[in-house]
Amino acid sequence: METILEMKKIHKSFFGVEVLHGVDFDVKKGECIAICGENGAGKSTLMKILTGIYNKFQGEIIFKGENIEHLTPLEIQHKGISMIHQELNLLDEMTVAQNIYLCREPKKNGLIDFKKMNNDAKNLLKRLEKIDPKAKVKDLGIAKKQIVEIAKSLSFNADLIIMDEPTAVLTVNETEMLFQLIKQLKVNGVAIVYISHRLKEIKEICDRVTILRDGTYITTKDIDQVSEKDIAELMVGREIEEVNQKKYKGSGKAALEVRNISDDFLKNINFTLKEGEILGISGLVGAGRSELAEVIFGVRKPKQGDILVYGEPVNIKSPIDAIKHRIGFATEDRKGSGLFLDRSIRDNANIVSMLKNKNIFNNRKKEEILAKNMIDVFRVKCQSTAQKIKNLSGGNQQKIVLSKWIAVSSKILILDEPTRGVDIGARKEIYDIINRLAEEGKSIIVISSDLTEVLAISQRVIVMHQGEISGEIVGDNINEENIMVLATGIGE
Ligand SMILES: Nc1ncnc2c1ncn2[C@@H]1O[C@H](COP(=O)(O)OP(=O)(O)OP(=O)(O)O)[C@@H](O)[C@H]1O
Numbered sequence: 001m002e003t004i005l006e007m008k009k010i011h012k013s014f015f016g017v018e019v020l021h022g023v024d025f026d027v028k029k030g031e032c033i034a035i036c037g038e039n040g041a042g043k044s045t046l047m048k049i050l051t052g053i054y055n056k057f058q059g060e061i062i063f064k065g066e067n068i069e070h071l072t073p074l075e076i077q078h079k080g081i082s083m084i085h086q087e088l089n090l091l092d093e094m095t096v097a098q099n100i101y102l103c104r105e106p107k108k109n110g111l112i113d114f115k116k117m118n119n120d121a122k123n124l125l126k127r128l129e130k131i132d133p134k135a136k137v138k139d140l141g142i143a144k145k146q147i148v149e150i151a152k153s154l155s156f157n158a159d160l161i162i163m164d165e166p167t168a169v170l171t172v173n174e175t176e177m178l179f180q181l182i183k184q185l186k187v188n189g190v191a192i193v194y195i196s197h198r199l200k201e202i203k204e205i206c207d208r209v210t211i212l213r214d215g216t217y218i219t220t221k222d223i224d225q226v227s228e229k230d231i232a233e234l235m236v237g238r239e240i241e242e243v244n245q246k247k248y249k250g251s252g253k254a255a256l257e258v259r260n261i262s263d264d265f266l267k268n269i270n271f272t273l274k275e276g277e278i279l280g281i282s283g284l285v286g287a288g289r290s291e292l293a294e295v296i297f298g299v300r301k302p303k304q305g306d307i308l309v310y311g312e313p314v315n316i317k318s319p320i321d322a323i324k325h326r327i328g329f330a331t332e333d334r335k336g337s338g339l340f341l342d343r344s345i346r347d348n349a350n351i352v353s354m355l356k357n358k359n360i361f362n363n364r365k366k367e368e369i370l371a372k373n374m375i376d377v378f379r380v381k382c383q384s385t386a387q388k389i390k391n392l393s394g395g396n397q398q399k400i401v402l403s404k405w406i407a408v409s410s411k412i413l414i415l416d417e418p419t420r421g422v423d424i425g426a427r428k429e430i431y432d433i434i435n436r437l438a439e440e441g442k443s444i445i446v447i448s449s450d451l452t453e454v455l456a457i458s459q460r461v462i463v464m465h466q467g468e469i470s471g472e473i474v475g476d477n478i479n480e481e482n483i484m485v486l487a488t489g490i491g492e
């Protein structure tokens with residue numbers, strides 16, 4: 001197959017620290033090639049260099065026989081490269097169609113032709129999932145936002161599409177839809193660069209895989225030559241042993257009771273979380289998992305129902321109330337509400353305890369110790385506690401989201417997509433931490449669209465479907481098939 005892209009000896013530094021050390025990368029026409037590497041290995045940076053977002057670097061980039069390393073992002077887009085970014089880049093106040101055709105709106109008599117724009121958007125989205133082109137982006141859940149990003153990248157009719165963690169917030173059905181689309185694009189000669197920590201997906205959809213480790217090119221292999229375990233070992237540079245995940249059932253004591261909770265969407269939700277239990281909540285996108293978490297955390301007001309914490313009815317009207325009742329919520333949307341991107345690791349690490357103590361003048365030294373400890377425990381790849389969150393790699397940002405909730409001594413923890421974008425090694429560490437917290441008597445709800453994650457971590461799984469709990473699965477009966485039957489409502 002003919003080579004469409006060559007990146008040669010790419011070097012890149014941030015603030016004097018080199019993060020890419022002469023990386024080579026090539027893509028063939030009509031193939032799907034994966035880039036694999038641990039959090040902070042340099043995958044997103046390499047792709048941001050390719051798309052012109054970073055223009056200070058050394059090395060050569062040849063696309064369709066032409067040097068493009070000096071071009072601007074817009075010029076590169078015109079050459080036929082588009083990218084779905086790891087962090088969503090949509091304008092919340094605008095509609096779906098406006099976001100897709102931003103700055104390229106179809107015109108009629110000098111004015112924006114809304115009818116055509118909405119129609120075009122509708123046709124694009126048809127290939128993915130039904131989303132109203134006129135809906136405001138802020139009213140969409142994170143998975144739908146991701147689908148809008150995918151539609152946007154398609155709208156450029158590019159010859160090369162880069163997908164940086166496209167499925168991190170998608171469930172099985174949408175992922176399958178995306179894979180069908182990738183296959184179709186390949187047939188049309190479009191090349192795809194696919195970045196994901198879900199190695200199973202890479203085995204399924206990619207033709208080749210390039211491995212980066214700590215900013216260094218390691219190797220490129222045909223996908224049939226390597227197993228998932230081989231890829232993981234090439235990423236980390238050592239053998240990985242399979243650890244047996246402990247799964248905690250909890251004691252008999254009820255830590256959290258949710259009674260008859262209903263609102264416009266949620267229908268009569270009832271369940272009990274036991275002390276020391278790790279409870280999985282599964283379901284397709286839009287099933288109501290995050291809405292339920294928001295009710296418990298006081299972000300969303302239910303029309304009726306009660307919540308009890310350790311047997312006492314509580315009235316949670318805001319996140320501050322929830323935190324007072326020692327409930328923590330690590331949200332799935334780290335860019336939207338999980339983190340203060342412009343603030344340092346230290347500030348983010350301490351923010352929850354600041355809210356809780358209402359003390360803005362926390363002790364600086366204490367803050368520093370807490371942040372340092374967090375970096376150690378989670379092995380956050382960073383330069384110092386003063387580094388801004390927005391300059392961390394995606395997976396390392398996720399570690400901060402989690403650790404800040406673990407730092408304040410919450411008794412009940414809701415973790416929404418806790419390992420979104422986290423690499424396989426760090427994922428195991430996070431599971432160990434969750435297990436340890438459960439062992440210490442904390443009660444944990446894990447919401448995850450990744451079925452392997454739910455299987456790995458919970459002894460009991462509640463499955464939601466269209467705002468209702470469609471069933472509960474316990475112990476050995478927890479498997480992908482049983483979850484999917486309940487999640488899709490086939491069993492009803
Ligand atoms: N704007 C920036 N300023 C400073 N350092 C940065 C910046 N962007 C990335 N880095 C650093 O460069 C390194 C590579 O980051 P990059 O985001 O490319 O990793 P990644 O492989 O995409 O990781 P992940 O799997 O977590 O998304 C990291 O050490 C990161 O902290």
Ligand SMILES: [Mg+2]
Pocket residue numbers: 043044045086164393394395
């Ligand atoms: Mg990245």
